[in-house]
Amino acid sequence: MDNDKSNSEKVFPFGEDLEGAAQNILIIGAGLCGSLLALRLGQRGYNVTVYEMRPDLRTTDISAGRSINLAFSDRGNKAIKLVGLEDKVKELCIPMNGRMIHDIEGKTFMSNYSGRDYEYINSISRGDLNALLLNEAEKHDNVTIDFNKKCKSVDFEKTTALFQDYNSKNEFIEDADCIIATDGAGSALRKSYYLSKKFLFSFSQEYLSHGYKELTFLPTETGDYKTYKNALHIWPRSSFMLIALPNLDGSFTVTLFLSYDEGEYNFNNLTTPEVVTEFFKKEFPDALAIMPNLVDDFFENPTAALGTVKCSPWHYKGNTLLMGDSAHAIVPFYGQGMNASFEDVVEFDKVLDQNLKNWDAIFKTYEKNRKKDTDAIADLAIDNFHEMKGHVANPIFQEKRKIEMALEKEFRNAYSSKYSLVTFNENIGYRQAMLKGRAQDKAILNLLTDKIISSDDDLKTILEKVNAETEAILEDDRIAGL
Amino acid sequence: MDNDKSNSEKVFPFGEDLEGAAQNILIIGAGLCGSLLALRLGQRGYNVTVYEMRPDLRTTDISAGRSINLAFSDRGNKAIKLVGLEDKVKELCIPMNGRMIHDIEGKTFMSNYSGRDYEYINSISRGDLNALLLNEAEKHDNVTIDFNKKCKSVDFEKTTALFQDYNSKNEFIEDADCIIATDGAGSALRKSYYLSKKFLFSFSQEYLSHGYKELTFLPTETGDYKTYKNALHIWPRSSFMLIALPNLDGSFTVTLFLSYDEGEYNFNNLTTPEVVTEFFKKEFPDALAIMPNLVDDFFENPTAALGTVKCSPWHYKGNTLLMGDSAHAIVPFYGQGMNASFEDVVEFDKVLDQNLKNWDAIFKTYEKNRKKDTDAIADLAIDNFHEMKGHVANPIFQEKRKIEMALEKEFRNAYSSKYSLVTFNENIGYRQAMLKGRAQDKAILNLLTDKIISSDDDLKTILEKVNAETEAILEDDRIAGL
Numbered sequence: 003m004d005n006d007k008s009n010s011e012k013v014f015p016f017g018e019d020l021e022g023a024a025q026n027i028l029i030i031g032a033g034l035c036g037s038l039l040a041l042r043l044g045q046r047g048y049n050v051t052v053y054e055m056r057p058d059l060r061t062t063d064i065s066a067g068r069s070i071n072l073a074f075s076d077r078g079n080k081a082i083k084l085v086g087l088e089d090k091v092k093e094l095c096i097p098m099n100g101r102m103i104h105d106i107e108g109k110t111f112m113s114n115y116s117g118r119d120y121e122y123i124n125s126i127s128r129g130d131l132n133a134l135l136l137n138e139a140e141k142h143d144n145v146t147i148d149f150n151k152k153c154k155s156v157d158f159e160k161t162t163a164l165f166q167d168y169n170s171k172n173e174f175i176e177d178a179d180c181i182i183a184t185d186g187a188g189s190a191l192r193k194s195y196y197l198s199k200k201f202l203f204s205f206s207q208e209y210l211s212h213g214y215k216e217l218t219f220l221p222t223e224t225g226d227y228k229t230y231k232n233a234l235h236i237w238p239r240s241s242f243m244l245i246a247l248p249n250l251d252g253s254f255t256v257t258l259f260l261s262y263d264e265g266e267y268n269f270n271n272l273t274t275p276e277v278v279t280e281f282f283k284k285e286f287p288d289a290l291a292i293m294p295n296l297v298d299d300f301f302e303n304p305t306a307a308l309g310t311v312k313c314s315p316w317h318y319k320g321n322t323l324l325m326g327d328s329a330h331a332i333v334p335f336y337g338q339g340m341n342a343s344f345e346d347v348v349e350f351d352k353v354l355d356q357n358l359k360n361w362d363a364i365f366k367t368y369e370k371n372r373k374k375d376t377d378a379i380a381d382l383a384i385d386n387f388h389e390m391k392g393h394v395a396n397p398i399f400q401e402k403r404k405i406e407m408a409l410e411k412e413f414r415n416a417y418s419s420k421y422s423l424v425t426f427n428e429n430i431g432y433r434q435a436m437l438k439g440r441a442q443d444k445a446i447l448n449l450l451t452d453k454i455i456s457s458d459d460d461l462k463t464i465l466e467k468v469n470a471e472t473e474a475i476l477e478d479d480r481i482a483g484l
Numbered sequence: 485m486d487n488d489k490s491n492s493e494k495v496f497p498f499g500e501d502l503e504g505a506a507q508n509i510l511i512i513g514a515g516l517c518g519s520l521l522a523l524r525l526g527q528r529g530y531n532v533t534v535y536e537m538r539p540d541l542r543t544t545d546i547s548a549g550r551s552i553n554l555a556f557s558d559r560g561n562k563a564i565k566l567v568g569l570e571d572k573v574k575e576l577c578i579p580m581n582g583r584m585i586h587d588i589e590g591k592t593f594m595s596n597y598s599g600r601d602y603e604y605i606n607s608i609s610r611g612d613l614n615a616l617l618l619n620e621a622e623k624h625d626n627v628t629i630d631f632n633k634k635c636k637s638v639d640f641e642k643t644t645a646l647f648q649d650y651n652s653k654n655e656f657i658e659d660a661d662c663i664i665a666t667d668g669a670g671s672a673l674r675k676s677y678y679l680s681k682k683f684l685f686s687f688s689q690e691y692l693s694h695g696y697k698e699l700t701f702l703p704t705e706t707g708d709y710k711t712y713k714n715a716l717h718i719w720p721r722s723s724f725m726l727i728a729l730p731n732l733d734g735s736f737t738v739t740l741f742l743s744y745d746e747g748e749y750n751f752n753n754l755t756t757p758e759v760v761t762e763f764f765k766k767e768f769p770d771a772l773a774i775m776p777n778l779v780d781d782f783f784e785n786p787t788a789a790l791g792t793v794k795c796s797p798w799h800y801k802g803n804t805l806l807m808g809d810s811a812h813a814i815v816p817f818y819g820q821g822m823n824a825s826f827e828d829v830v831e832f833d834k835v836l837d838q839n840l841k842n843w844d845a846i847f848k849t850y851e852k853n854r855k856k857d858t859d860a861i862a863d864l865a866i867d868n869f870h871e872m873k874g875h876v877a878n879p880i881f882q883e884k885r886k887i888e889m890a891l892e893k894e895f896r897n898a899y900s901s902k903y904s905l906v907t908f909n910e911n912i913g914y915r916q917a918m919l920k921g922r923a924q925d926k927a928i929l930n931l932l933t934d935k936i937i938s939s940d941d942d943l944k945t946i947l948e949k950v951n952a953e954t955e956a957i958l959e960d961d962r963i964a965g966l
Binding site: 202204205207309388443447478479482483 | 687791794929
């Protein structure tokens with residue numbers, strides 16, 4: 003049964019040892035992760051207060067400088083099922099069955115995400131999904147969401163947070179039984195951890211040498227899509243790329259990933275309409291043909307950075323916890339940012355089911371279970387940056403993909419590529435998907451290079467050789483302690 | 485010729501395009517790296533001003549919470565040769581030919597660092613070496629060193645630094661043509677980069693779950709060493725370890741590496757003299773027998789953290805540069821911290837020799853050449869933590885070491901283990917040493933496990949098999965894009 007009622011009935015409101023009364027939980031940030039978490043904790047019976055720095059996106063038009071559509075796939079959907087919203091979310095989804103690769107002459111070919119036709123990803127509007135989650139969370143009397151309240155800092159010893167009201171500029175302090183920060187890559191709680199120096203806080207922020215800029219393919223005059231709807235379009239150009247994801251209104255959100263300062267064309271030297279047009283004419287002629295709005299978009303929209311954030315510990319005692327991007331912001335190239343944050347809520351929910359004795363034990367168990375997987379997806383997302391901008395156009399990579407498609411189609415349960423393990427196998431963690439997926443990739447590439455397999459061979463023979471080589475690679479790594 | 489004069493004569497004072505007059509360089513920090521850099525830049529004719537936050541260690545007794553002896557090896561010696569101090573430094577060195585492993589019953593065996601008897605590392609006093617470098621730097625009229633001046637922040641746009649005098653508490657601003665921060669893991673310049681948010685600054689600080697505490701083996705009443713002098717002693721206990729390095733006065737500096745909060749005994753629960761003594765009696769009985777001062781040392785000395793710092797960029801335009809630990813602090817397990825910082829000075833000196841047109845070009849070239857190697861030694865040092873506390877006591881690891889010793893002895897120029905590549909092969913970079921060394925380790929461990937080689941085989945056959953397997957591993961990694 004996929005409705006809120008059935009879900010809230012089968013959960014328990016709080017651990018028996020959590021002092022016997024409903025706990026007050028303060029959530030910082032009502033983005034995708036925060037609103038889903040508020041909904042789930044509301045369903046579980048906690049008293050939930052959420053403060054969001056931005057205005058309510060349901061009544062104000064804000065893009066907030068973030069991608070306006072996102073890839074939504076099985077791990078995210080597992081969380082959506084948990085809160086009973088699968089059908090409502092499905093209405094917002096546009097299936098993308100594969101990558102449509104555009105070469106420099108405008109020729110295209112489709113590279114499916116899986117050899118199994120029921121495995122695909124979806125394009126979804128960030129705003130529509132966030133609005134749905136806010137609406138559903140607010141249906142619970144025990145959930146309150148307040149906007150235009152920016153968190154300035156968190157006193158994690160006292161379990162209080164300092165907020166400022168955007169309109170009045172007044173500052174006020176809120177306390178709670180525990181505070182969960184889902185306030186994104188620039189988290190106020192994470193900053194308070196870092197600056198306090200009260201405990202050993204491991205932390206990293208790593209930027210790519212590339213930034214990104216959002217552009218648009220507008221719909222046709224009759225509201226149709228200007229290019230094939232059900233694909234993630236890629237123009238891979240080795241050191242840079244353009245991608246496009248469809249929106250429900252017939253438009254596509256287009257993103258240019260490009261170095262800030264290297265190469266013939268880069269963000270630092272694309273400074274005039276002439277140079278921008280010249281660049282697109284040379285590198286993306288078929289895209290340019292459907293982008294009369296290119297120059298306006300290019301100079302109106304900001305150029306944004308691509309960063310990875312990792313840190314540890316995520317929690318301070320049982321007082322405060324980082325969740326979602328605040329704990330593990332990743333680059334967008336695996337389409338897993340939102341999915342990973344949603345999966346956080348599923349994993350957190352599982353720990354709540356264990357009836358641990360206090361928040362400290364809950365937070366500790368959650369981080370121990372979860373961090374290895376969010377570290378893995380951060381690394382996988384960077385791998386995929388290189389794969390998308392370059393390898394997808396490389397003959398040996400294409401032969402590998404051809405073999406993997408055939409294996410996935412022929413052996414429904416016995417073979418999944420790295421992409422499938424990460425994207426469509428929500429019952430194994432990202433780390434396990436990474437270790438097995440990388441070993442498989444290495445196995446197939448080596449077997450192809452050494453001419454031990456070819457894409458014309460019998461599939462069963464290929465599968466046996468790939469499995470044996472993968473196992474040998476994993477075993478050698480185990481012995482070497484890698 | 486190893487004296488200052490010969491060295492300062494053969495260098496040039498400044499690049500022709502650096503405006504024709506001696507450049508004023510401000511160095512923040514007169515530790516090992518800062519004092520060596522001041523000496524070298526003084527030899528090259530620059531006007532050098534150094535500010536150090538601590539008092540002058542030549543006239544004040546300060547340990548400053550840091551190891552009082554260090555491992556000094558070939559990469560560090562390359563820098564010492566560059567400044568003409570090889571003979572003077574040699575007088576401060578105690579050769580350590582290998583690891584002396586102490587098992588739980590107090591039995592010992594020696595595991596040499598190399599199969600070649602001229603390859604060994606040295607124990608050296610941090611204070612004595614620093615004092616020598618300060619004395620030599622101050623012999624240059626164009627070098628000034630000022631103590632008790634703490635850097636609070638750096639304005640990297642204006643190329644000025646804010647200092648506070650320890651005694652008067654007065655603050656003052658210094659400007660320079662460029663500023664080089666050698667102010668260690670807690671660098672004020674790096675903090676200014678991070679907090680400014682004026683450019684994309686990638687940064688990481690990663691702490692191990694273990695901390696360390698320094699203890700002592702005092703000399704005998706007649707001033708002799710209580711255990712074998714010419715070794716780095718290790719008591720490996722898998723999840724923790726004790727090590728000891730000799731000092732010239734007959735004492736050893738002993739360091740306990742132990743988890744803060746895991747395991748039966750940890751820093752958080754070693755809170756009474758009884759428990760500390762019980763722990764040593766059980767785990768390090770032969771060490772305890774020569775440590776009547778254990779309990780006093782244990783409760784007087786601080787417990788310190790073990791962290792790795794990486795960041796990028798190291799420089800801001802041609803105005804400011806991070807060097808040494810401020811750019812790349814590493815854990816101590818490869819004995820390469822000081823050696824890496826000294827090698828920074830050698831690499832920086834090489835770039836100065838290129839006569840580039842300005843500081844921006846010099847700093848950019850230096851970081852491009854150098855960062856890959858300091859990233860590698862950071863990772864190698866963490867590998868070696870696991871090797872030292874555990875693997876050295878593991879039979880297959882010992883068989884690997886036995887084979888490597890034999891190969892190094894038999895093939896003087898044709899084989900070097902990972903340890904030798906890192907420690908004794910100063911003409912290849914850390915990154916190359918890491919890639920080749922890790923592949924060799926994996927090759928030997930796999931060949932041993934698969935019983936393709938054994939330590940009784942003919943050495944020439946072993947070498948051929950190891951080389952072939954190493955090459956195959958590197959080739960497979962290349963194909964897989966690793």
